Amino acid sequence: MAKNILAPEMRKVVVRFSGDSGDGMQLTGDMFSQSSGFAGNDLTTIPDFPAEIRAPQGTIGGVSSFQIQIGGTEIYTPGDSVDVLVVMNPAALAANLALLKPGGTIIADKDAFTPKNLKKAEYESNPLEDGTLEEFHVIQAPATSLTKEALKDLGLEMQAMTRSKNMFALGVVLYMFSRPLQNTIDFIEKKFYKKPVLVEANKRAIEAGVSFAESTEVFGRSIVIPPAKLPKGTYRNIDGNTAIAWGLLAAAENCGKNLSLSSYPITPASEILHELSARKDMGAIVFQAEDEIAAICAAIGAAFSGNLSATTTSGPGASLKSEAIGLAVIAELPLVIVNVQRAGPSTGLPTKTEQSDLNQALYGRHGDAPVVVIAASSPDDCFYYSYEAAKIAIEHVTPVILLSDTYLASGTSPWRLPENGDLKDIQVPKFKGDPGKWEPFLRQPEFLNRYWMSPGDKGFEHRNGGLEKKEITGNLTYEPLNHQKMTKIREEKIDRIASRLPELTVSGAQSGKLLVVGWGSTHGAINTAVRELLEDGEEDVGFVQFNYINPLPVNTADILGGFEQILVCELNNGQFVHYLRSKFPEFKYRQFNKIQGQPFFTSEIKAEIINTLSR
């Protein structure tokens, strides 16, 4: 056996729970995340499940996994490779073994390694026994049988009993990381409060797992991960889609508007629609439209009518919305358009992540039709950027595109709940004076935004639409110079928003040989890579992540200009680097593009940086 890489006290650990789609791995992982949060760890999680609704049981295609990285330091990614792999059947082992670090630990339900299951997983012999796993630390846990034993007098059916074996596994892992059981038990009691027998069954299974781990002393000593130094506050684990939904709710509440969401279901954006459909208690007005075009058009109707209005989708839907986004641009209406990107083009790889809708967000409309483009960079900051998107849309009376992606949508990270005053107020640009002094395209001088007057505002009746408008009055006109002027105003209006955006901050070297640039969801991997290099003594590398894409922060050129080379890393074929090149052709760019439907690994970024430095 190889050296066990687990130590009694560790700064970071990556755990991966894996089993058949029916084995409840997502719930198990979720509960372990909760417990890690309670323990004060920072963490990031990511699920990984089959594209099929129900893949064939026991096969490699049917494996469902959940990966979490926890740490006593800041954690930005779910981890490239795994320290502890929990496998509920042979297929899970086969599917995931390549991810395990040499010297890593495997916790396997040995009861599941039956000849039938081995065959389904395409094993010729039992890997638990044939030496395949020599370089790892294998803990063979009789999870199925011990769970059945523990539950036998509850009067449950066999299937229900074996289904609890995931809680057994959780028990083993909780013990392994020295976790108190109480908050996990609380969680179970809340979740199953309608079915006391399930509460009992789950509790017993967890305890059976703990007892097994304790009594067999397989771990020698359990592991402690000290709490991370996170800012004071109340936390919860949140995924990117819920965070976006909640950001919109918070924005609506802040500015005293009703929230209208008009969307059409699509992977991986649907959960925003689901969450807000369930948020009638918060007053959310949710419309599941007949298609994406109806969705955005209804959103435009809601925006004109004075609600905080949003539409959410993914790439194919975003394409369908192109025409109507143009209407929102020329009509100058506040509208949040969320694109949770997936891997394209066309239907592409619908369950995989990518950042390839950036070009479309920037340029995907006929005519000169600029919009604000923002990208979130972690599941929890999806809340913040969703709030920001709403704030900018309303205050500047403009459509805003918020880019997220599959990685952010399905991953989770701990989110510090905003407290009173944490969120900047949203000012609704209403014209306060005499309607006679107002015109539909009268602008506020500082930011050139129109006022947002809506049905119900007495005396402000007006027409708006897709034809070019006379400056100020908004009347229809074909005047040549007016069109040029309005085109320039629409551009300038977006550009001026830059002055209100936070400036970019560089981590690592503030100038020098190489600036590593990312945007949106790649923050975690790139940040971790650069930090590790800095810790290794590399002094010549800086790092900056863009969340504001259009307009760019005011100090962008200053920052790019401080470095000899700029390495732009993105999950597409080079869209952001192309944008930077066209905006700042004077700098020297290199690009690193991964187009595999997968997030970056920290190791890939590190290798690329080292490579670039040596060029």
Add this chain to the structure above:
Amino acid sequence: MAKNILAPEMRKVVVRFSGDSGDGMQLTGDMFSQSSGFAGNDLTTIPDFPAEIRAPQGTIGGVSSFQIQIGGTEIYTPGDSVDVLVVMNPAALAANLALLKPGGTIIADKDAFTPKNLKKAEYESNPLEDGTLEEFHVIQAPATSLTKEALKDLGLEMQAMTRSKNMFALGVVLYMFSRPLQNTIDFIEKKFYKKPVLVEANKRAIEAGVSFAESTEVFGRSIVIPPAKLPKGTYRNIDGNTAIAWGLLAAAENCGKNLSLSSYPITPASEILHELSARKDMGAIVFQAEDEIAAICAAIGAAFSGNLSATTTSGPGASLKSEAIGLAVIAELPLVIVNVQRAGPSTGLPTKTEQSDLNQALYGRHGDAPVVVIAASSPDDCFYYSYEAAKIAIEHVTPVILLSDTYLASGTSPWRLPENGDLKDIQVPKFKGDPGKWEPFLRQPEFLNRYWMSPGDKGFEHRNGGLEKKEITGNLTYEPLNHQKMTKIREEKIDRIASRLPELTVSGAQSGKLLVVGWGSTHGAINTAVRELLEDGEEDVGFVQFNYINPLPVNTADILGGFEQILVCELNNGQFVHYLRSKFPEFKYRQFNKIQGQPFFTSEIKAEIINTLSR
């Protein structure tokens, strides 16, 4: 009176016919174009009519005009300003006077300058009499009364008689330019062959005009424009939309495929649909779909089924087609998408011209989804580029976007009919061997295109669609590296087409201080401006026009690199210059953007060049 700028022999003249929408100015202009073509002149024409279907009669809003530049030299634009202005009523005078050069000639139907008509045109007194027109040469022709007189014994109703006054005006102008009447009479006989009385009426009106001009000797001597040195051949006048329709017909015939056109009406693209709807005699299968999405999807169905397939639209329709273009990209199907651009964004200025859909053509889809982008640059070369678009689509099995615009669609220029062998053959990439050796995504090595196998091809049954495909087999797969590979292949496939494109040629200086760059429909104005400067002795300016936008011609960098500065002129807010900057950041660009729904004037370009040179 100012000096008469008309001379007995002239190299170029600009004539503008203008009257009420009901006055038949477009027909008059068209007939004058024919006659100029017959006379061997080169020419370019442009109509200018109200956006309303039927604007109020006699008002400035209701004026309809037709402008033509004819010349004994090559003519690339309809002219910035006018030498001879024909006005059939006061409104026409009011609407167009600003376009007339000092010393220019006005031919006015003085009968129409009644108090009522003057009022409708917002004149307080009669401009023919009050000195307003002092700096021009005014010919007051009693067109209405003399026409009535000439037609009086034909038994026509009063309205029909006065309607012929446009032919009177034509007669005056034909005399003015020393034109034989015969081919005009032939034209009339063909056009009205079903109504002999109209033939007679029109003939008499023309003759009346000629007699008036001759007998009153208003011109002193008539003007001669020598024939231009045009290549030998048969010519006809053609507008951009007809040229596109015919280019597709020619391509279908050449490769032995049926032509399928699936479109939805939209200004200014509808005439392509109209023309092909009337071309059942050529076997064109035309589908007026329920919307633009249905149109392109039907076109995809037709392409899969083995027809030469096209869809035509303008900006708003192009936006709606975004999603389906992505399907054509990933399915790698041959498809011609024509966007006859109008001024945007959104509904914008639907009857005006602009080049602002370039970004959308390049980037307007989710995912990395490259397509070929081509732009035509004169009404007649619309034929050629439409043929080329079809040829590239079929030979490289890829969607091709062809950009035209309102200016090309409605303007005309003489087109030399292709003769046998003028058009390059189109090779259909069919797999000739055993179906067992073929795979749906097997590629030809040189250009990486798939084979185009379709229903009816026995043994080649296969499925195609929007999901990512395994290299070669085309089976569905989520393999990460395969997606990266396929993305790169799709890009490379487009890039390799460059090697088959004609290289750019520079006119004027081949290197030096300033390269003037245009793309698409601005060729005429820029070319004329640069030629005029060259003739004036300017030696440091070169000019190049792009028709192939993606991929760019192979010698693009070489050519750009030969100049100190590059001035990119376009009718939008800077889309092509942005593209060039991102592709070739090493050069120094300046930009000249007109966003007024109007084509460039030669004078504007000249001024900008002079300006740039002096900077």
Add this chain to the structure above:
Amino acid sequence: MQTDAKENKTDLTKKDFVSDQTVRWCPGCGDYMILAIMQKAFARMDHAKEEHLSVSGIGCSSRITYYLDTYGVHSIHGRAIAVATGAKLANPGLNVWVFTGDGDCMAIGGNHFIHACRRNADLNIIIFNNKIYGMTKGQSSPTTPVGLKTKTAPEGSHENPFNIGEVAIGSGATFFARVPDNNPKLLEDIMMQAYHHKGTSVIEVLQNCVIFTDGIHEQITGRDTKDDNQLVLEHGKPMIFGKDQNYGIKLNGMRLEKSALKNGTDASLVHDEGEKDPAMHLALTRMQLPGHPVAMGVIRKVEAQNYSEKVHEAIAFERETSTFKGVNDLFRSGNTWEIG
């Protein structure tokens, strides 16, 4: 339903709904009448001026938004209904009217139309049916009759047209009315009935385009033929028509038949706009020349679940019964932990 013009809650008059924009339709276009009557009808409705919302797509007909002095959205081709649905849901207090053409509504906008009929949110939709694309100069629309020559059907249209009423009712419409553009009284009455109807109201106006389909409705709407060729329905009244009121409608199996009336009105069917089963209403919308008169007036008006109302009821219920006072309660529900 006819109420006196000033019995409503506002003191607005027709003039209040005339905007300052010059009307730019062709002289003689049927659209003028619809505009004038709409302005009149708005003045009769109970909503305050700032609570009316007009939404249109693109087309000659859709230009009406600019001429009505209300809040208005001149949206994009085919999408007026979608915009209006969003607006109505956003603010259920608004009086929302959609103005659309046969192309705008039945071609590119077809999907939104059938879904609006199905959902039955409280929208009022007026379709200007001139059986042609006017604004783009004369292409076939989905209501263009077979054989008509158009720019896209130079040898005559090969496509079977939609019957708007059948599509609407087949998709679930609870209110459908038809009216010619030259019957202002009926038009105004129908507008008021649509206003009072809770749910989606669909009004098909047979509108004359003097340029591209001049006279297309002439047989139905012409001065001399209209009485014989129109059956103007009134709820609870027998279906009688003809210059001399001498024809009625009878049922034969499941079909409607024109029948000459000999003795009194008893021989004719009586119109029941409120009958939920749509069979009769569908049969009425299907009647066409020759052989049958064309049905005018309110053909169908029934109650059914109204989407906008239901959604807001559900929201009100959830808000009342929820323990969350605001987002902070939501955020703090479930599994949270403290640090620091």
Add this chain to the structure above:
Amino acid sequence: MQTDAKENKTDLTKKDFVSDQTVRWCPGCGDYMILAIMQKAFARMDHAKEEHLSVSGIGCSSRITYYLDTYGVHSIHGRAIAVATGAKLANPGLNVWVFTGDGDCMAIGGNHFIHACRRNADLNIIIFNNKIYGMTKGQSSPTTPVGLKTKTAPEGSHENPFNIGEVAIGSGATFFARVPDNNPKLLEDIMMQAYHHKGTSVIEVLQNCVIFTDGIHEQITGRDTKDDNQLVLEHGKPMIFGKDQNYGIKLNGMRLEKSALKNGTDASLVHDEGEKDPAMHLALTRMQLPGHPVAMGVIRKVEAQNYSEKVHEAIAFERETSTFKGVNDLFRSGNTWEIG
């Protein structure tokens, strides 16, 4: 219409239509049956293997294209019908089948659907109606019944659903059939009838989604209830149903009523699929539980102008009568001049 499996012109068998791709639906999904029967039916049709074309959109149902060894396009969500229309027009010799879901066809694809019904080009459309979005994991579709809880209607759906048959016939469909996914014989028979019908054929399959709407059609399709709750129509046969064939359908005014049969079959209506007036067919599609049985089988099959045929007739006519032999003649027609 039932013909012997090998009376057709090809010697293909079911196996010829089984592709090499692994089928990836949930175990127990109703889609399997449709696939199997379609493969069988294809083998019975007269077209050569390379002349069949399958087109689908996006959804669980739409995956079927990959499993059928024909030419196939797995297109984009909602657009299968549009793709198929283009293909059929391009090559009228093809046997074109569209496979679509209730979401794909009736939500995002609604416009193409109604226009296909109207145009009556020769397409065969099978709608897998599981009343839910399966592939995206359980949101409401336009056929989801009121009150059903879904991911987007957590407290039960507030939207009135479409009745697919009514929408189809209201839009002009000339062929409409309904069949449960557990009646392979009827399904196959309907497929063959659709194949032979000239014009758009719409087939609604009541399909069970074991994951999201398991049992939603149970009352209609269940072993014990199906005989009492389904009326399986056959052309020219009386409308009789019930375990003991003891119920029939009567007409009362314009409504259909279930009636207990006492003496013989004479008391029941006889099904005429070819009746052009759609009133009866619409009434049949509308019948629902409780109170009525649900109609199955071919409800409507009538002849009407067929778009694809008409277009190609017109082309053939124009080609024959034209003096242009090719583009050169066209280019040289009208006003040309010579230079040089």
